[in-house]
Amino acid sequence: MLLRERKNGETMGDHFQRIVDVEVGGEEAGPLAERMVDWMTAEGLLTRERSSDGVYSPTVDEGYVPGQAWGQAVDDAWGQDWIPGPVAVVVGRDHHVGGQGTDEAEYADCPRCGTRTVVIDYPEQFEADPEVWERFENGIAAWKATGEGDAPCTACGALVPVTEWQWESGFALGALAFDFWGWPPLSPDFLQSFARRLGHRTAEHSGKF
Numbered sequence: 001m002l003l004r005e006r007k008n009g010e011t012m013g014d015h016f017q018r019i020v021d022v023e024v025g026g027e028e029a030g031p032l033a034e035r036m037v038d039w040m041t042a043e044g045l046l047t048r049e050r051s052s053d054g055v056y057s058p059t060v061d062e063g064y065v066p067g068q069a070w071g072q073a074v075d076d077a078w079g080q081d082w083i084p085g086p087v088a089v090v091v092g093r094d095h096h097v098g099g100q101g102t103d104e105a106e107y108a109d110c111p112r113c114g115t116r117t118v119v120i121d122y123p124e125q126f127e128a129d130p131e132v133w134e135r136f137e138n139g140i141a142a143w144k145a146t147g148e149g150d151a152p153c154t155a156c157g158a159l160v161p162v163t164e165w166q167w168e169s170g171f172a173l174g175a176l177a178f179d180f181w182g183w184p185p186l187s188p189d190f191l192q193s194f195a196r197r198l199g200h201r202t203a204e205h206s207g208k209f
């Protein structure tokens with residue numbers, strides 16, 4: 001296992017940054033993933049070589065090894081001694097959570113009426129209200145299985161697709177995600193051109209395995 005250390009000694013080997021495409025459809029996700037990898041290998045950010053070293057993505061156990069120009073994706077101050085880990089490409093409709101998040105969203109805002117449905121009532125509660133979450137959970141399960149799923153808003157009565165609910169920032173639904181394992185913070189420029197190439201809205205998460 002490669003040792004990845006910051007100068008202050010903090011190890012980042014099990015740290016990830018994730019970019020989730022929250023708009024791409026299930027059928028389009030695979031071809032889009034290939035185009036993104038083509039682009040990143042052409043830029044020298046990644047190689048075609050794959051490794052499982054330091055990859056802890058939930059459903060994918062290997063990623064693309066960084067290329068010589070990987071430093072172009074991060075701010076100048078990084079690089080030199082740093083050895084980032086592979087980039088795992090996760091294709092398939094799934095929910096994504098940042099940090100050491102739970103599998104439930106803390107809350108969701110209705111895009112029709114703006115009312116917030118609280119699922120985990122911090123700081124009173126630290127677990128999801130099962131009855132509240134069940135409505136979302138069923139819709140998300142249907143979306144994963146078929147590409148379509150709804151959850152009702154109890155405030156306005158609308159049946160809203162789960163992909164349109166505005167989730168708290170640590171929770172995202174998407175059919176394509178990129179996990180950068182052990183990379184220094186990706187630069188705003190890189191994140192912008194990455195999203196432009198995807199052509200879709202994105203959510204960004206980070207956390208530790």
Ligand SMILES: [Zn+2]
Pocket residue numbers: 110111112113114115153154155156157158
């Ligand atoms: Zn509503």
